[in-house]
Structures are given as structure tokens and as C-alpha cells.
Amino acid sequence: MAxxxxxxxxxxxxxxxxxxxxRPVAAPDPSPADPEDIAPPTATPPVPTATPPVxxxxxxxxDPAEHVEIVEKVFDTFNASHKLVFLVxxxxxxxxxxxxxxxxYFAPVEDQVRFRHLMDWPDYLAEKWTLLLLKWKPVSVVxxxxxxxxxxxxxxxxxxxxxA
Amino acid sequence: xxxxxxxxxxxxxFEGGVSTAVAVEMRAAARLGxxxxxxxxxxxxxxxxxxxxxxxxAAVDEGLVQRVDPEEAVEAAVVLVHHPSILTHAFVPRPxxxxxxxxxxxxxxxxxxxxxxxYDLDAVVANGRMAFGRTVEIAPVSSVVRQGxxxxxxxxxxxxxxxxLNLIELEAWPRRPPRDPQAGADRVIIGRHARPxxxxxxxxxxxxxxxxxxxxGWTVRVLGAGDFLFDLYPERPPDWDLVAFNSxxxxxxxxxxxxxxxxxxxxxxxxxxxxxxxxxxxxxxVILPPHFRPLFGDAALYCxxxxxxxxxxxxxxxxxxxxxxxxxxxxxxxxxxGADRFxxxxxxxxxxxxxxLASAQSPEGRWSGSLRSSPSSLPTGSPLTSPPVLPERxxxxxxxxxxxxxxxxxxMAIADRLSPQLRPVFATMSYAASVVRQAGYPTEFLPHHRxxxxxxxxxxxxxxxxxxxxxxxxxxxxxxxxxxxAFGGILRALEVYRDAFTIxxxxxxxxxxxxxxxxxxxxxxxxxxxxxxxxxxxxGPTTDESDLVMKVPPVLHLSPADRLPRAAxxxxxxxxxxxxxxxxxxxxxxxxxxxxxxxxxxxxxxxxPDTILLDIRSPVQVGPEEPGPDHPRHRAVRLFxxxxxxxxxxxxxxxxxxxxxxxxxxxxxxxxxxxxxxxxMDLQVNRAIWAELSGCGLVCRRDLHTPxxxxxxxxxLDPAERARMAEACRSHSDGANGADQIARFVxxxxxxxxxxxxxxxxx
Numbered sequence: 001m002a003x004x005x006x007x008x009x010x011x012x013x014x015x016x017x018x019x020x021x022x023r024p025v026a027a028p029d030p031s032p033a034d035p036e037d038i039a040p041p042t043a044t045p046p047v048p049t050a051t052p053p054v055x056x057x058x059x060x061x062x063d064p065a066e067h068v069e070i071v072e073k074v075f076d077t078f079n080a081s082h083k084l085v086f087l088v089x090x091x092x093x094x095x096x097x098x099x100x101x102x103x104x105y106f107a108p109v110e111d112q113v114r115f116r117h118l119m120d121w122p123d124y125l126a127e128k129w130t131l132l133l134l135k136w137k138p139v140s141v142v143x144x145x146x147x148x149x150x151x152x153x154x155x156x157x158x159x160x161x162x163x164a
Numbered sequence: 165x166x167x168x169x170x171x172x173x174x175x176x177x178f179e180g181g182v183s184t185a186v187a188v189e190m191r192a193a194a195r196l197g198x199x200x201x202x203x204x205x206x207x208x209x210x211x212x213x214x215x216x217x218x219x220x221x222a223a224v225d226e227g228l229v230q231r232v233d234p235e236e237a238v239e240a241a242v243v244l245v246h247h248p249s250i251l252t253h254a255f256v257p258r259p260x261x262x263x264x265x266x267x268x269x270x271x272x273x274x275x276x277x278x279x280x281x282x283y284d285l286d287a288v289v290a291n292g293r294m295a296f297g298r299t300v301e302i303a304p305v306s307s308v309v310r311q312g313x314x315x316x317x318x319x320x321x322x323x324x325x326x327x328x329l330n331l332i333e334l335e336a337w338p339r340r341p342p343r344d345p346q347a348g349a350d351r352v353i354i355g356r357h358a359r360p361x362x363x364x365x366x367x368x369x370x371x372x373x374x375x376x377x378x379x380x381g382w383t384v385r386v387l388g389a390g391d392f393l394f395d396l397y398p399e400r401p402p403d404w405d406l407v408a409f410n411s412x413x414x415x416x417x418x419x420x421x422x423x424x425x426x427x428x429x430x431x432x433x434x435x436x437x438x439x440x441x442x443x444x445x446x447x448x449x450v451i452l453p454p455h456f457r458p459l460f461g462d463a464a465l466y467c468x469x470x471x472x473x474x475x476x477x478x479x480x481x482x483x484x485x486x487x488x489x490x491x492x493x494x495x496x497x498x499x500x501x502g503a504d505r506f507x508x509x510x511x512x513x514x515x516x517x518x519x520x521l522a523s524a525q526s527p528e529g530r531w532s533g534s535l536r537s538s539p540s541s542l543p544t545g546s547p548l549t550s551p552p553v554l555p556e557r558x559x560x561x562x563x564x565x566x567x568x569x570x571x572x573x574x575x576m577a578i579a580d581r582l583s584p585q586l587r588p589v590f591a592t593m594s595y596a597a598s599v600v601r602q603a604g605y606p607t608e609f610l611p612h613h614r615x616x617x618x619x620x621x622x623x624x625x626x627x628x629x630x631x632x633x634x635x636x637x638x639x640x641x642x643x644x645x646x647x648x649x650a651f652g653g654i655l656r657a658l659e660v661y662r663d664a665f666t667i668x669x670x671x672x673x674x675x676x677x678x679x680x681x682x683x684x685x686x687x688x689x690x691x692x693x694x695x696x697x698x699x700x701x702x703x704g705p706t707t708d709e710s711d712l713v714m715k716v717p718p719v720l721h722l723s724p725a726d727r728l729p730r731a732a733x734x735x736x737x738x739x740x741x742x743x744x745x746x747x748x749x750x751x752x753x754x755x756x757x758x759x760x761x762x763x764x765x766x767x768x769x770x771x772x773p774d775t776i777l778l779d780i781r782s783p784v785q786v787g788p789e790e791p792g793p794d795h796p797r798h799r800a801v802r803l804f805x806x807x808x809x810x811x812x813x814x815x816x817x818x819x820x821x822x823x824x825x826x827x828x829x830x831x832x833x834x835x836x837x838x839x840x841x842x843x844x845m846d847l848q849v850n851r852a853i854w855a856e857l858s859g860c861g862l863v864c865r866r867d868l869h870t871p872x873x874x875x876x877x878x879x880x881l882d883p884a885e886r887a888r889m890a891e892a893c894r895s896h897s898d899g900a901n902g903a904d905q906i907a908r909f910v911x912x913x914x915x916x917x918x919x920x921x922x923x924x925x926x927x
Contacts, residue, residue: 085616091597091598091609092598092606092784093595093784093786094785094786097595099784102611102615102616102617103609103611103615103616104611105609105610107606107607107608109603111606111607114606115589115606117608118587118638119637119638119639120637122631123637124634124637126631128630128633130628131630131633133627134626135618135622135626137615141634148318161324
């Protein structure tokens, strides 16, 4: 999948940087000292200096019953050579955390439709997707189930159908 | 478009006479049958976190006045802006108010006694016109304020001919009992009441001693004392009876006084002196500095501080003098400041305002379209009989924490209590996001920096961008942030967005290592601290800044009364009625291994033949599947919220996290607390120690008590000990849930206009 045009992000980053470049004291970045902000047992250790290339695996609208099998397969195939990041549309994170996987989340289409009056979720998630690509700079994106474009199209279609 | 007769515009957080005076007007207006709205403003004066004044909150709750949304279109015959300071900056957003007339009540002199400017009247007028598009009618509350006005009012304003005197409801101030005519001046109680501010006191200890003398038999009572007095007067006379502000009903306080004496700093210019008015209403003779004469005339006695004692003695030594003076002050208040004067004051203004609204578009009016309401639908003086439905607004709940649900549970406690017009949306770093989603709330998951191991600065940059994207689409009115760590990325996003009232809900009991986060408090609009029963044992950094935060009672997701009855809870859980049920929930333990101690505790409970151990596991699985219990009376269950079923428990063995601890104590559950003492945790150990020392529970520290853990379980299972603990717990429950107060605060914040800062952007 091609990376999106960087114009919006470039602008956004420049905007934020400019706004805060002269701020004398920013709030401290989080230290490990945060009650109830405990590192979970499956937390991924900090990225070492020589980080492996990132493989971003999307499991959008994939039946949760298949998650364990997919995670196992992906790990068996790519874990030795890649850092794995999973983009999911489920909040049942157990199978991913059990393998110390990095997680990203898109609200499922059902929720986007249910809460469509609050905001334009597909528009937000499209922007979030762009930001995720900048965050992780994946060398590849592997899609199980819908890819991101189809997921967003489906969300827009469901939203439109519901509104109609 | 909503129509009202009077639209009150004020900062409802003013602590002193301003809010009291406004509330009197609200009640008086309601008695007249007027429709009244309230546009709340966050002004620049009050920087610490304060809730609305209780009298204004009561007027809202009783339906005497109804909140107006900042973006709601409203027609008001008269807009009544109380206090000039709230017009220091332009209103954001600009109110959609079509006003007949615009009155700005000056509750404060333009300059203090030292000549320092207190507010810029030109800016006040300009911002009033900018917000409401009308000529500003300046209404000073007293001759003191009027005398400080410039010879020519600012362009676009006029000065009203009569002072807008503070009014008082006599029925709220019953007369003090008559003084024994024979009492003389041997035993005298002098009193004063003011908000805690050094400017409200004489500048020197000599003047203070003279104004508030304590010869033998005399007492000075001070309502509104505080630590500031010790700084101002390191050698204050010991006989003064110091009472904290708001800690005693004012009417009761005044009823116990013989004489009221009020002297303040030479640098202070008292605009009105409402507390003096209240003393007079109670029938207490008052002694004041001479500059109050234009306001209180011959009803008060006037002298300099050095003459106070002699003035008091003269008043009390002359038979009948005290009673005559008492009668005179009460009559003076009734005649000059009685709340019934409100009708005479506002009716002509209202009539004119209605007329202006009904007539053709005023040349000044900014509404170019024709009126959508016909003259017959204009304000008529009919009170609203049901609360208006305010527009729906999103409220964003942002939270940290990894495997736990603590912050989420606290936020759900607040969200569950919001009105239907406020729509909670959650964005959390917790792996337990499903708990919120299953409760029916829209939920976004934003992984913590530890998930994925991205370098923290990069993660913060990403977080700033994602959160900003969320904010600019959701456009929440209020953002509640619940975490100890104030992440830079989130703060940046909130500051760029600017359109939300930001609230940091910050629990106490921090370890010293959390101190760097304290400064983040200044980057939120409000900081609220949920109550902590073990506060006396809190030695953490937040105690240094406790004056800046709003403290509320302990926050519980479910109140104890919301729990299932014991029989129903046991039935739900499949527990027999006759078993001794012990709940066990020690938390993740990954940062503070408890396996060995846990084994001892489990064996100790199960060694008793009548026990069932209910092993309550996290509502979400975040790691490998935990092995199931291997004892028939050891049952594992995923239960959320477990507190709903807690009436089924005879005892509990719990970590001492905030939620579990307060649920246990306020739910009167005899508990053995096993604190997580990892360095990154809050001061759980002090909660556990407090519980034991207050008789509410027992403490079992891993590194100190494992050898006696069996004995501790034995104590926990002793019915007499459990009864004793439950009884001690009940003494701490007053039924108040801090979540109700926070929800109330959010309701106000969501309907608040910002005027506390310049809207101009500095780049």
C-alpha cells in the first residue's frame, strides 16, 4: 500500500512544532512512575537501537475467533525479522497482548454507525491511519480481512445507509 | 429561540457577596414570575478550582433560573451582567443573545484605595458591547463605586442614575434574641465575617488589636479565618476565636454576636460590604470606619480603630441604647435593602427591554433577520414550568493506565451521572477499554507508549496529533483527564484545541517520584481531587498544592446503596447462604510479586471448612490464561463491577488501590488489605495502615507480615472481629459520593462561556 501524500501531516506537524517551539517548560514526559499505569505483563520492551523493520498487520472486521490463529501464524512467519504492529477493530486485546504485540485500534464499523451523530468517524480514522503510517513507518502492510481503504469505505457506506 | 425576561450573566464561582446578591435577585425575580436564564462565565479572577456558589447552584436546582448554553439563541428583555471583571476579555464563544437592554453591575470600585486600577472600564464596555451588541448601562452597587467612575463614561455606555444596591431577604436573617438589658459591657462578643483575604483586615497588628479588643470578659469571633492571618499578624491576640470561612452558618454566627465590627486594609476599597448588611439584618449593631457612612447612614456607628472599645462600652453601658440601635439597623435594612425593592428596580427596565425587542430592529441590534417570535411570544413574565432541553454536547473522558481499570471506573462513575444532554465519549490507554464500550459508551483506544516501545518523545508527538484530530472532530465542551502522568502530547493537543474546559481529576496519595507532574495542574482549567479516607496519612507531593484543587468526597462507581441485596447477590454468584464467603482480588502483581503470600492467604481461608474463596479476576484478560483453582471451595470469576455483588461477601482480601479500598470501607466490608508497594504505585500502604489503625480493616504487607498471614486471616474470619470492623467502616460513610459533585461541576463547565483569557492567539 502506498503511503499517503504527506501534505496534511507535514502541515500539522509544522503547526504543532511552531506553536510549542518557544514554550519554556513542557509537562514532563511520562516516567515509569505512574500508579495504575503499570507495564502489563505482556508489554513490549523498549525498541532497541537497531530496530527491525515494522510489519503492520491489519485485522479489521475479522472474526475474533480467528485472531489467535492469525497472530500465531504472523508471529511464526515474521517475528524473527520484523517488529509486528497489529491494527485491530476489536477491543478484545488478549490474543495480541499474550504475544507482546504492539496494538493500534480502529473503532468497529458497528460503533461508527451507532455513534455517527458524534463525529465523522471514517474521516477521523482516515487521518489516524495516516498518522499511524508516520508513527510506525512500516516497510509493509499486510491485511487480513478488509484492508484499511475498504474498511473506511464500508464505514462510510454504512454511515450513509444508516443516515438515509 | 428561547425567550427569557432576565438573563443573568455571571461567574457563579464568586465566593462572597457577589454570588449571594445575585442569588437574592434570582429568587426575587422568580417570586415576580419572571423567566430567568443564567449564562455562566469563567472569569479571570478566580484561578483555583471552585464549584458554583451553593446559593446559585440551589437557584438552578430549584428551577428559579435555567442554564443557557453558550451557543444557544436567546432573547432576553434585560441582560444583567454581574461583576465587571468577567468582561475583562471578550466572551468565547460569542453569545447568541438578542438583548433588549444590557446592564453591567459594578460590584467593585474601579480603583482600590491606593489608586490601583482594578479593572479597565473601557475594556468592560467594549467587551460588553462585543458580546451583546447593546449600549452598556453601568450600574454601580454603591456610592463608593459611583464616585470612582470617570467623569465621562466610555463610549457606548451610560451610567444608571440609581445605585444597584445589594438586596437582602429579611426572612433569611432572623433577628437575634434581645440582649439582657442588665448585661452591660462586662461580657461582650464582637464578631466579623469576611472571605479569607488579608485585604479585608487592618494593615497592622496594632490597628487589628484596637479594632478587635479583648479586655477581660470580651470575645472576638472571626468567621473567615485562615492561615493568611498568621502571616499577616504573627502575634495575633490569642483570645480571638477563629472560624474558617463557610464552616458555620452565617445566620447562626451573627445571632451570637453583641456587636459587629468591620475594618479593612487602607489599600482596600470596599464596594459595598454585604456581610455588614447581613449583620444589620440580624439586628446586630455595627461599628465601621467613617467611609461607610454614605452607604449605611446613621444606622451604623463610625469610629477609628482606636475608639472601638470606647464605642462598644458606650453602646452597652447606656440602658436601652443597644436595643434601640438593634431596632434601627434592622429597620434601616428593611427599608433600604429589602428584596422587594427588586421589583421596583427591574420592572421599568424590563418593560422597556421588552418594548425594544418587540419593536422594529434596533439600529444597534446585530440580528438582521426578522424576529422569529411574534410579540405575543416575547417574554411575558410567565415562569418556565419545566427545564428547557439544552443542546447536546460531547464530553471527552481521557485516561491512562495499562492493565488496570481504576481510572476508567472513576470516569464511568462521573459519566453515568451526567444529564442526557451531555454525551460521554471515552479515549483511553487502558486495555480494559471493552469495559467502557460494553457499558454503551463510544470508546477510542490510544495505546500507551509502553505498548510498542516507541521512544517517549515520538510517542508524545504522535499522541498530540491523534488527540487533536479527535478533538477537532468531536468538539467536546469538556475534557476530563484521569491519570497521574500528565503526558506532554495530550497537553499540547488540548492547548491547541482551546475550545474545551479541561479538568484533571487527580487522586492524592502520590509517591515522591510523581512530583514532576504537579506543574501540569496549571495547564488545566480545573483540578479535582477525589476524596481519600486515609488523607491524614498522605505524605505525597499533592498535599503541597491542596488549596488549588477542588476536593470532593470519595468517588465510587456504584454507591453502597446501589448494590444487590445479599441474597440476590449470592444467588447470582451461585453461593450458598450459609457459607462464609471471602472475596480475593490482589491485582496484577506483575510489578510486585505476591505469589508466595497469595498461596498462604488462599490456604488459610480454605483451611476453614465453612469458607468459599471467590477469586475475582480482572474483567479483561491481558496476558496468558491464568490457571483455574484446584480446590472445590476456591472459585474464580470475572466480575465487573464486583462491588455490585459485594453484599454477598463476608470478608475480603484486597489490594489497597483507590477504588477497592474506598468501596470496601464505605461498603462496610471487613477487609485484609495487601498493599502493592511497588515504587511506581500510589501510597497504597498508607491506606492499608490507616484502615487497620482506624479499626476498619487489617493490613498485611508482603515483606513484613507473610509469617503471620495465617493469623491475620484467622482474625478476618472471626465473626466478632468482622462485626467490629464493619461497624468502624460505617462511621466513615455519610452517603456522599464525589462522583455526583464532579458530574455537577461538568454540567456547569459544559455550559460556561470563557472570559478568563484573551482569545487572541500568540504565535
